Amino acid sequence: MNIYIKGIKCDACPYTDNFGTWGETPEEILAMNDKYLNKACPDCGATLLTEADHQLVVELVVSLLPLVAVAEECLKKSEVSEDLLKPVSAKLVMDGSGKFTIEETPTL
Numbered sequence: 001m002n003i004y005i006k007g008i009k010c011d012a013c014p015y016t017d018n019f020g021t022w023g024e025t026p027e028e029i030l031a032m033n034d035k036y037l038n039k040a041c042p043d044c045g046a047t048l049l050t051e052a053d054h055q056l057v058v059e060l061v062v063s064l065l066p067l068v069a070v071a072e073e074c075l076k077k078s079e080v081s082e083d084l085l086k087p088v089s090a091k092l093v094m095d096g097s098g099k100f101t102i103e104e105t106p107t108l
Contacts, residue, residue: 010041013041013046052097053094
């Protein structure tokens, strides 16, 4: 089980950067600083990633990683059929305020 971040979207315009899959550790999440944190959107000039949203992402990842590890261990010890295990995908929508909503996304 892994946690992946797959892109960033400007809050003010349709600009997106779907940079691919990365971010399995808190350290990798922090690497987002250089490219997006407090940087202007190339299309409209709005801030792509505010400090509040960045901190929220870091806190979510730090909180979720131990849960993912526990779930992985439980699954190893269970008799659940592999056919029942499916990837889960969710879209976190942030607006620069440090708060988020979750939108349903198609299963990976």
